[in-house]
Amino acid sequence: MKEALRKNDLSVKPGTTAIYKTGAWRTYKPVVDHEICIGCDMCNKVCPEGICFSAGQKNSKGRIFYDHDLDYCKGCGLCAKECPVKAITMVRDYNKE
Amino acid sequence: MDNFKKEILEGSDAVARVVKNCGVDVVAAYPITPQTHIVEELEKLKAQGDAKYEYLRAESEFAAASIVLGASASGVRTYSATCSQGLLLMTEVLFTIAGLRLPVVITCANRAVSAPINIWNDQQDSLTIRDSGWLMFYAETLQEAVDLHVLAYKLAENLRLPVMVNMDGYILTHSYEPVAIPSEALIKKFLPKYNPIDNQMLTVKNPRSFGCFATPETYMEIRQDLHNDILTAEEEIKKLGAEFKKIFGRSIGQSALIEEYLTKDAETILVAMGSVCGTIKAVIDNLRKSGKKVGLVKIISYRPLPEKELVTALDKAKYVAVVDKSISLGREGILAGNVRKASESKVKAKIQSFVVGLGGRDVSEKMIEKIITLVKEKNNKVTFVGK
Numbered sequence: 001m002k003e004a005l006r007k008n009d010l011s012v013k014p015g016t017t018a019i020y021k022t023g024a025w026r027t028y029k030p031v032v033d034h035e036i037c038i039g040c041d042m043c044n045k046v047c048p049e050g051i052c053f054s055a056g057q058k059n060s061k062g063r064i065f066y067d068h069d070l071d072y073c074k075g076c077g078l079c080a081k082e083c084p085v086k087a088i089t090m091v092r093d094y095n096k097e
Numbered sequence: 098m099d100n101f102k103k104e105i106l107e108g109s110d111a112v113a114r115v116v117k118n119c120g121v122d123v124v125a126a127y128p129i130t131p132q133t134h135i136v137e138e139l140e141k142l143k144a145q146g147d148a149k150y151e152y153l154r155a156e157s158e159f160a161a162a163s164i165v166l167g168a169s170a171s172g173v174r175t176y177s178a179t180c181s182q183g184l185l186l187m188t189e190v191l192f193t194i195a196g197l198r199l200p201v202v203i204t205c206a207n208r209a210v211s212a213p214i215n216i217w218n219d220q221q222d223s224l225t226i227r228d229s230g231w232l233m234f235y236a237e238t239l240q241e242a243v244d245l246h247v248l249a250y251k252l253a254e255n256l257r258l259p260v261m262v263n264m265d266g267y268i269l270t271h272s273y274e275p276v277a278i279p280s281e282a283l284i285k286k287f288l289p290k291y292n293p294i295d296n297q298m299l300t301v302k303n304p305r306s307f308g309c310f311a312t313p314e315t316y317m318e319i320r321q322d323l324h325n326d327i328l329t330a331e332e333e334i335k336k337l338g339a340e341f342k343k344i345f346g347r348s349i350g351q352s353a354l355i356e357e358y359l360t361k362d363a364e365t366i367l368v369a370m371g372s373v374c375g376t377i378k379a380v381i382d383n384l385r386k387s388g389k390k391v392g393l394v395k396i397i398s399y400r401p402l403p404e405k406e407l408v409t410a411l412d413k414a415k416y417v418a419v420v421d422k423s424i425s426l427g428r429e430g431i432l433a434g435n436v437r438k439a440s441e442s443k444v445k446a447k448i449q450s451f452v453v454g455l456g457g458r459d460v461s462e463k464m465i466e467k468i469i470t471l472v473k474e475k476n477n478k479v480t481f482v483g484k
Contacts, residue, residue: 009296009297010197010297011306012305014304014306017310020310022312
């Protein structure tokens with residue numbers, strides 16, 4: 001059950017920080033070209049937020065590709081910078097409304 | 098009729114006794130003049146075996162406030178007292194207590210703020226932390242100070258908001274007056290045992306975290322809720338004021354919000370808080386003998402500020418002088434700014450700011466008479482009346 005602070009309950013259960021989505025802080029978001037991705041796990045290794053993960057699906061070349069959990073991605077761009085095949089592009093993420 | 102038996106008591110002594118009778122569980126404080134006698138007496142009552150509360154002498158006011166914060170979060174009734182530099186040292190914790198919605202009650206024995214260092218009375222200390230989310234009362238007499246503490250606990254616990262009871266340092270804390278201390282049994286009729294609501298208590302049976310991370314998604318609404326609840330406290334104070342009268346046989350002002358003194362036909366009305374109201378009433382009584390129509394609005398509840406009552410009281414006045422023992426430096430007396438906002442476009446008279454009694458300067462009847470004369474000049478400036 002989603003738990004959030006409100007007037008009559010300003011306390012929370014321990015270990016529930018993940019209910020707060022922090023993706024709204026970013027200016028750029030990473031977009032993965034699933035066809036280029038080779039599933040090497042480099043993005044996951046460098047991601048400070050731990051939100052790059054294997055999508056568990058295969059692309060047309062039969063490779064398992066990666067994607068991001070944008071609920072928590074801060075748009076730092078490290079994944080795009082380190083990707084050995086340049087499968088990740090940082091695109092503007094303004095006007096998220 | 099224990100309740101009507103009056104004793105001659107020192108202000109600090111009286112407050113300590115009523116706090117004890119309110120059945121507090123934890124008292125934490127650090128001594129500071131002119132609050133010292135209050136906490137000394139509480140410590141004495143404990144040492145003599147007359148009190149059941151835990152007494153902790155903290156290493157600073159910051160620690161004292163933190164201790165009562167933690168104790169209150171564990172679901173017990175708490176108390177602290179301080180003033181001046183001590184109150185300012187508590188500031189960070191005061192905001193946290195209000196933000197956590199903990200029903201802590203503290204007494205502020207109002208004193209001037211450094212520099213230059215000054216241990217005497219004015220109200221700069223408490224008015225400086227007016228935006229922290231605490232409800233704030235100001236007492237005129239010892240009886241009022243005593244009664245406000247009883248009201249404060251019930252109000253705090255009903256609304257889950259902290260309450261600060263202000264009494265002028267020395268003028269009230271160190272003076273002796275006849276005062277009735279309500280007995281424990283009588284207070285119990287008004288103030289039941291404190292029961293925190295579910296999930297709002299530190300307990301190993303149901304571990305919860307307090308005051309943690311609120312993102313931009315929720316923080317603003319939480320602050321707005323706090324603001325709205327302070328506004329609605331006005332109704333609760335009125336209700337509790339009436340209930341208080343029924344049980345204790347005396348009222349706090351007319352509604353525990355304000356007290357009007359000869360305002361009905363008054364041409365000039367003074368607005369003030371705290372013990373200076375006694376001097377003002379004496380001046381009014383004298384001037385009334387020579388037919389001068391002067392009145393007083395005494396603010397008892399500064400937060401929430403009783404806007405409606407204030408406007409009704411000031412409605413027909415030609416001149417309004419707000420008498421402050423504090424100053425928002427570079428602007429005007431702090432209460433004056435509040436009264437002006439409350440009466441904006443609702444009161445005909447110009448709201449004028451007069452500052453008196455800073456750093457313990459005695460406020461004489463002559464000074465009050467001077468204000469009543471000066472208010473007719475409709476000056477835009479803040480007037481310091483020191484002589």
